Amino acid sequence: MQLVRAHVLVCGGTSCTSSGSKQVQEVFQKELEKHKLEQEVKIVETGCHGFCEMGPLVIIYPEGTFYVRVTPEDVPELVEEHLLKGRIVNRLLYKAPVTEEQIPTYKEIAFYRKQLRVALRNCGSINPENIQEYIARGGYEGLEKVLFEMSPEDVIAEVKRSGLRGRGGGGFPTGLKWEFCRRSPGDLKYLICNADEGDPGAFMDRSVLEGDPHSVIEGMTIAAYGIGCREGYIYVRAEYPLAIKRLKIAIAQAEELGLLGENILGSGFSFDLHIKEGAGAFVCGEETALMASIEGRRGMPRVRPPFPAQRGLWDKPSNINNVETYANVSVIILRGADWFAGMGTEKSKGTKVFALTGKINNTGLVEVPMGITLREIIFEIGGGIVGDKQFKGVQIGGPSGGCIPVELIDTPIDYESLIAAGAMMGSGGLVVMDETTCMVDLARFFLNFTQSESCGKCTPCREGTKRMLEILTRICEGKGVPEDIDTLERLGRVIKGTALCGLGNTAPNPVLSTLRYFRHEYEAHIMDKRCPAHACSALLVFTIDEEKCIGCGRCLKACPVGAISGAKKEPHKIDPEKCIKCGTCFEKCRQNAILRL
Amino acid sequence: MCECGCTQPAEDVQKERELETLFESWRGVKGSLIPILQGAQAIYGYLPREVLLQIARETGIPPSRVFGVATFYAQFHLSPRGRNIVRVCLGTACHVRGGARIFERVQQELEIGNNETTPDLRFTLETVACLGCCGLSPVIMVNDDTHGRLAPDKLKDILVNYQ
Ligand SMILES: Cc1cc2nc3c(=O)[nH]c(=O)nc-3n(C[C@H](O)[C@H](O)[C@H](O)COP(=O)(O)O)c2cc1C
Ligand code: SF4
Ligand code: SF4
Ligand code: SF4
Ligand code: FES
Numbered sequence: 001m002q003l004v005r006a007h008v009l010v011c012g013g014t015s016c017t018s019s020g021s022k023q024v025q026e027v028f029q030k031e032l033e034k035h036k037l038e039q040e041v042k043i044v045e046t047g048c049h050g051f052c053e054m055g056p057l058v059i060i061y062p063e064g065t066f067y068v069r070v071t072p073e074d075v076p077e078l079v080e081e082h083l084l085k086g087r088i089v090n091r092l093l094y095k096a097p098v099t100e101e102q103i104p105t106y107k108e109i110a111f112y113r114k115q116l117r118v119a120l121r122n123c124g125s126i127n128p129e130n131i132q133e134y135i136a137r138g139g140y141e142g143l144e145k146v147l148f149e150m151s152p153e154d155v156i157a158e159v160k161r162s163g164l165r166g167r168g169g170g171g172f173p174t175g176l177k178w179e180f181c182r183r184s185p186g187d188l189k190y191l192i193c194n195a196d197e198g199d200p201g202a203f204m205d206r207s208v209l210e211g212d213p214h215s216v217i218e219g220m221t222i223a224a225y226g227i228g229c230r231e232g233y234i235y236v237r238a239e240y241p242l243a244i245k246r247l248k249i250a251i252a253q254a255e256e257l258g259l260l261g262e263n264i265l266g267s268g269f270s271f272d273l274h275i276k277e278g279a280g281a282f283v284c285g286e287e288t289a290l291m292a293s294i295e296g297r298r299g300m301p302r303v304r305p306p307f308p309a310q311r312g313l314w315d316k317p318s319n320i321n322n323v324e325t326y327a328n329v330s331v332i333i334l335r336g337a338d339w340f341a342g343m344g345t346e347k348s349k350g351t352k353v354f355a356l357t358g359k360i361n362n363t364g365l366v367e368v369p370m371g372i373t374l375r376e377i378i379f380e381i382g383g384g385i386v387g388d389k390q391f392k393g394v395q396i397g398g399p400s401g402g403c404i405p406v407e408l409i410d411t412p413i414d415y416e417s418l419i420a421a422g423a424m425m426g427s428g429g430l431v432v433m434d435e436t437t438c439m440v441d442l443a444r445f446f447l448n449f450t451q452s453e454s455c456g457k458c459t460p461c462r463e464g465t466k467r468m469l470e471i472l473t474r475i476c477e478g479k480g481v482p483e484d485i486d487t488l489e490r491l492g493r494v495i496k497g498t499a500l501c502g503l504g505n506t507a508p509n510p511v512l513s514t515l516r517y518f519r520h521e522y523e524a525h526i527m528d529k530r531c532p533a534h535a536c537s538a539l540l541v542f543t544i545d546e547e548k549c550i551g552c553g554r555c556l557k558a559c560p561v562g563a564i565s566g567a568k569k570e571p572h573k574i575d576p577e578k579c580i581k582c583g584t585c586f587e588k589c590r591q592n593a594i595l596r597l
Numbered sequence: 598m599c600e601c602g603c604t605q606p607a608e609d610v611q612k613e614r615e616l617e618t619l620f621e622s623w624r625g626v627k628g629s630l631i632p633i634l635q636g637a638q639a640i641y642g643y644l645p646r647e648v649l650l651q652i653a654r655e656t657g658i659p660p661s662r663v664f665g666v667a668t669f670y671a672q673f674h675l676s677p678r679g680r681n682i683v684r685v686c687l688g689t690a691c692h693v694r695g696g697a698r699i700f701e702r703v704q705q706e707l708e709i710g711n712n713e714t715t716p717d718l719r720f721t722l723e724t725v726a727c728l729g730c731c732g733l734s735p736v737i738m739v740n741d742d743t744h745g746r747l748a749p750d751k752l753k754d755i756l757v758n759y760q
């Protein structure tokens with residue numbers, strides 16, 4: 001390999017690409033050529049670093065200097081100052097949210113300091129389109145060890161001992177699942193990777209596939225060897241074109257090196273891997289629906305048992321795991337079950353990746369050891385709440401999950417504690433809410449999602465979620481009646497207990513958990529016709545305080561529907577008939593003369 | 598015009614050839630209905646009725662099942678769509694950061710509602726639950742371009758770029 005003195009890592013994840021990282025990379029190339037540095041400095045396009053909000057990101061090694069929001073115009077300066085003169089370009093460094101302190105390297109940033117990267121070990125550090133970079137970091141050594149030093153039973157025993165549990169939501173012990181499938185009678189067995197990632201606000205699996213596709217392929221091949229599968233499928237959400245592209249490249253490269261396909265590394269073990277593109281249905285993330293979809297049918301769940309391990313794809317025993325689950329496998333093999341089991345809590349081992357979003361300073365993808373508290377994630381890694389707003393709670397687990405209020409912020413993150421708090425690990429969406437988020441509206445948002453994604457096969461879910469949504473909509477519009485709360489709770493309990501699949505079983509969770517912790521918000525909407533967060537527009541009234549109004553006319557000009565009238569320098573008025581409650585005037589007035597009730 | 602002298606436009610002939618190739622590449626592969634539908638939609642931009650019937654004939658799958666699958670998945674469209682597809686993200690992160698206001702403004706700008714197409718076939722408007730760029734929320738996607746960190750006022754300038 002050619003010796004270079006510096007590496008310029010340009011993030012090529014989806015978010016950074018959409019903020020212009022491709023152009024940044026092109027200008028780097030030109031500038032390096034201009035200064036005749038192309039032999040000395042190498043540009044590497046990487047996957048997502050998780051800190052997308054600050055993108056496009058550029059990291060320059062060996063120093064590890066971390067530049068944020070880099071535009072193509074900044075590049076000539078970076079090349080001249082940093083690469084030629086060795087001087088850091090301060091204005092492009094990351095600034096800590098509160099102290100405004102400039103932080104030069106990656107490792108010192110609070111966002112990264114508390115993270116522990118296992119599944120994301122290579123994301124952002126290697127070029128995902130080059131298998132050699134994966135191999136250089138120990139990639140495929142786990143597979144080699146398995147093929148030549150371990151029996152399939154050893155593999156399963158090792159994964160069992162590590163305590164790895166499924167990262168797709170349910171948290172079922174992975175080794176045990178493999179063992180069930182291995183023991184199922186039959187020669188033909190299928191291995192499936194669930195990359196449907198339907199949670200509307202989460203992108204962990206996407207980042208792994210885009211940033212380190214080989215870790216999933218290697219994990220799957222190891223699983224296939226352990227279980228005894230000859231053929232496998234990766235079912236990827238259609239909205240992830242870049243992930244699909246990188247997977248295709250990765251599969252082709254692995255096949256070329258004999259790491260996938262016929263007679264892998266001459267061991268006699270063969271495994272073929274196919275990609276299946278989803279077609280846009282959330283319910284296809286459910287395992288039996290996903291298999292129906294691979295078979296080319298409508299993606300509707302069916303009753304279990306039989307479980308996939310007994311009768312799955314094309315009625316053959318099948319094993320299905322999530323992307324992140326597979327991404328953990330090869331390091332477990334390589335570093336040992338004890339090492340893995342040393343992280344996390346008694347029942348939840350290892351780490352979990354979360355997509356941290358909402359009203360928080362550092363949004364992005366974070367990987368943390370199990371057992372860390374919500375407080376640490378939100379206030380240390382996440383840098384706290386945006387602006388001077390009050391923290392209200394977090395929503396965890398997406399449409400299947402629930403809300404955890406500020407009082408429970410010291411809850412440790414593990415499968416059992418989250419269930420006890422009325423939420424669940426889910427796939428890993430973590431949405432932070434402040435005082436301006438209305439919990440009734442949020443519950444309605446999730447129910448609207450599950451209701452429209454219900455496949456319609458069973459009545460409790462098809463009809464029940466519709467009734468619940470109607471009630472929630474009514475409450476948000478100020479037309480709620482006191483019985484609504486009881487009805488919601490009763491419907492929620494019935495749907496949970498009787499729906500056929502996980503979609504229906506968990507759909508009421510966002511409503512039930514907000515009713516548990518934020519009942520007063522429901523009551524305010526119903527009894528006082530008031531939205532405490534000032535978010536439900538139907539319940540807002542805008543008026544102008546005549547004492548404070550100086551008649552500057554700013555609000556009058558800004559109102560999109562002409563609801564405001566008044567002469568210059570005279571107090572203005574809002575016509576409640578015309579007002580559409582958009583809130584524009586409230587934001588524009590500098591005298592605080594507009595009242596929002 | 599077609600080479601053989603019939604009145605079929607050359608473009609249609611070209612599409613039919615592509616469809617033939619698609620059928621060939623999936624012949625005998627199990628579970629091929631969805632990839633075939635995806636391929637056919639890539640050729641025609643949507644799934645015309647005749648094409649669905651042709652798929653049924655070629656694969657031997659009953660038309661009722663072909664239509665059943667095509668109508669089940671959100672990805673498939675049975676009527677023509679605009680030249681530019683605007684997809685407004687209404688996922689959780691975008692919702693919490695004002696995605697609904699973006700959606701309202703896009704509807705006003707384009708004068709169409711969700712899943713509708715402008716009469717001049719310039720735009721089709723859709724919503725999507727998370728584009729995987731939550732760090733940039735609120736986000737919209739026009740064709741393959743993602744636009745993030747949006748405010749309602751920025752939309753006009755973005756949409757003019759798509760003709
Ligand atoms: C409605 C619904 C959607 C689901 N979506 C996903 C998903 O997007 N990704 C995923 O890995 N698992 C999803 N699951 C869970 C899968 O059914 C399955 O349990 C999981 O893929 C097993 O893998 P694991 O043991 O590695 O977690 C979903 C389940 C339900 C009921
Ligand atoms: S619970 Fe809902 S999504 Fe699941 S099978 Fe029943 S109707 Fe379909
Ligand atoms: S912007 Fe405020 S001060 Fe100015 S006219 Fe409107 S209400 Fe009065
Ligand atoms: S809330 Fe909107 S519509 Fe109502 S008066 Fe203010 S600017 Fe006009
Ligand atoms: S895409 Fe660049 S940091 Fe996520």
Ligand code: FES
Pocket residue numbers: 200201202686687688689690691692726727728729730731732734735736
């Ligand atoms: S919620 Fe909009 S991009 Fe994720």
